Amino acid sequence: MAQVKMTVNGKAASGEVEGRTLLSSFLRDQLQLTGTHVGCDTSQCGACVVHVDGVAVKSCTMLAAEAEGADVATIEGQANADGSLNVIQQAFQDHHGLQCGFCTPGMVMSTASLLKENPKPTEAEVRAYLEGNICRCTGYHNIVKAIMAASGQDVSSIAAE
């Protein structure tokens, strides 16, 4: 067991971990940040996406020890300071971009990363970027629409809900 320290959602966090402890497990089990979900064991589904030093990472692919000293952002830290939904979260609600909610934290974190890299993505660019995030409920239509809307683009021509 080793001590690990990092910043999570702007606050100092630390804990004792085994070498094999994944960052996703550390966040969920030790920090009780259960908004980060684990939907597979082959790093395919993307439900566990968080930001590590500003970069989107599947937290099931990273050991907690590797995040030593890192600045980690999770879904729990995404809302506005007053607790209201941020632009991406609000767009997902407005456009029904989620159903069961299980993939949603990863989708929101990936979207934040996408829009940072590419502030006005095309539909094809959104779909390509989501290659690593699987949703089983929505058929992606409303997720793509929500992301386009969150980027400030007019989505009124995309089939109505």
Place this chain on the structure above:
Amino acid sequence: MPKDAGIGASSKRREDVRFLTGVGNYTDDINVNGQAHVFFLRSDIAHGTLTSVDTAAAAGMPGVVQIFTGADFEAVGSIPCGWQVTDKHGEAMQEPRHPVLAHGKVRHVGEPIAAVVAETLEQARDAAEAIVVDISELPAVVDMKEAVKDGAPKVHDDLTSNLCYDWGFVEENKAATDKAFEDAAHVTTLELVNNRLVANPMEPRVAVGDYSRGTDDHTLYTTSQNPHVIRLLMGAFVLGIPEHKLRVVAPDVGGGFGTKIFHYQEEAFVTFAAKACNRAVKWTSSRTEAFMSDAHGRDHVSKIQLALDADNNFTALRTDTYANMGAYLSTFAPSVPTWLHGTLMAGNYKTPLIYVNVKAVFTNTVPVDAYRGAGRPEATYQLERVVDKAARELGVDPIALRRQNFITQFPYATPVAVEYDTGDYVATMDKLEEMGDFAGFEARRAESKKNGKLRGLGVNCYIEACGIAPSNLVGQLGARAGLYESATVRVNATGGLVVMTGSHSHGQGHETSFAQVVAEMIGIDESMIEIVHGDTSKVPMGMGTYGSRSIAVGGSAMVRATEKIIAKAKKIASHLLEASETDIELKDGAFSVAGTDKSVAWGDVTLAAYVPHNYPLEDIEPGLEETAFYDPSNFTYPSGAYACEVEVDPDTGKVTIDRFMAADDFGNIINPMIVTGQVHGGLAQGIGQALLENCAYDENGQLLSASYMDYAMPRADDLPMFNVDHSCQTPCTHNPLGVKGCGEAGAIGSPPAVVNAVVDALRSGGSDVTHVDMPLSPDRVWAAMQ
């Protein structure tokens, strides 16, 4: 103008806020003080005799609390099956024992052999590696037709064969159907496979068992679509725990699609082990475990024949299907290929004679049960593929052939035992033609050809039976349960309501749409209504959510309970207003005396119910809480017409969906935004089946597709934007909301549209291909073209 609240409004979903901010409460988020963790050691062999399970070394490993094997469950009941099918000879199906942990034999890859309970999951997993299992391997049966041959290895030694049942429906129609085929001007025959799928909700299954020694109370937290059903099945049939000592909680559930209906061994195990170990025990499925332990879906092999007269009228239909049950009977498995499949074979057509034969077969594979649509996609796929093939053989337009044979008079009694109450198949087809711009298709095809691509158009119709189901009917058909729904509406003194529904929401948005209905009935704001579901200690009874039944059955129960609330509130209001009860009107959350300006607010009436100082105590009791059970008098029959346009790359066989149109008739609609989202999701799963997904076994019963590296889940760049319409509405005639249900339509209606489109594309390129089995992966499409 669209409404902004109540029935018909696209109210934003209230549940979204917790999901979007990471504070949902899924089962794996629940940790009970002092809990231990269990890891299941599962069979990696499909069929074999379990000669020994040596746990001695493992028991001494760090952190191990206790290790269980099949021997520990000999006195425990079998995992039960909830539906008994009677075969064509009047005999009951063969029903094997289904142990919690394998004992004597293993019968599929993934079957649990031993369970290690330890302080941490890692310690449990480490210890499981030290268990020595000796299995004497036996030949496995995987192919259904091989499994029913004489001399085939038997999955269950105590059964007479691997045939679960041989079902004929409607047996009395068989001779007349065969005669109609002899007299037919044309017969179209098609053999096809409905590929095995894995439901794959993004949340893997989780179960946490807890036990209170002081009160002898058991609690199970589980990822279920129907916690009351689990309470009954596990309590009464497996562990012998009475319902009043067993609480089952299904909190936020991350998708179900059918596979979270069923009662699983892991639920029984953690409940049993919590008492045995005197501490809570938690199991979290990995995705790999999910692939080899969640009940699979579909897996039918069928031969369908359509008979037509000289004028192209359908005169008879017959179909022979082999349906895979897997190694054991999952909860509702026997009903899927029979009563949820045979009864749908009329589809949208007035075919007068239909005969359906289904042979259900045991194999050394994971059990197969309901997956989104459950039987109805299999029926629709056969029917809509054979109609399309018939149109090609006869050289007629496939849409015209369908229109010619549409049912147009309602109610309509089919030759397969169900009566459609309403529908308008002409209207949905008209709408589809408008949406699809079929007139422009040839120009688009020419453009594709210029780019070296083959373009195809596929159309189909569908009908489904939802709102399962009248209890007296399903009882006659073999269901071992009633299929009503219950709701309790509790009005608090200050006017807010808690609605406790036996339906369960795992993505469908009931917390929003159910509140819309009650808000509309009373005329109050939706925010005054809380929808509670998923906990047997809060909701008195429930049969849960599957078969697109929630609004049609659960919603109807809620309406009936709310009607009782309103009736009692009117009595109280009439007392407060000193008027006759028959003169009291409820509008916009206030009770008034007809023809006067006297009124009393909703909140004053509810306060009076709990502070009954001025109250008709001689006539009615204080309080305002009512329960209703609603048992439907018929199924509901949503229907629609779907179209798909594809481009096929002739060099690689890759299929790209260019556009997909869906015109559905769901009857009345509560929340159009949610309904559209349900259709989108269904379409993605149907298109996934048609193009991508396949659960594959090798001949030894090894599961080849046990991860997302091998099982092709639809991803964002596999799918187009969808064009969905539900403006055609023929309300259901027999439930109070006129609703039909929308959850499965997309998955039922889309596979034949895709395959019809691909066949059309290939033929446009000069191929004489008549059929390609799903999934239409590039290799299969390319091979079909050669």
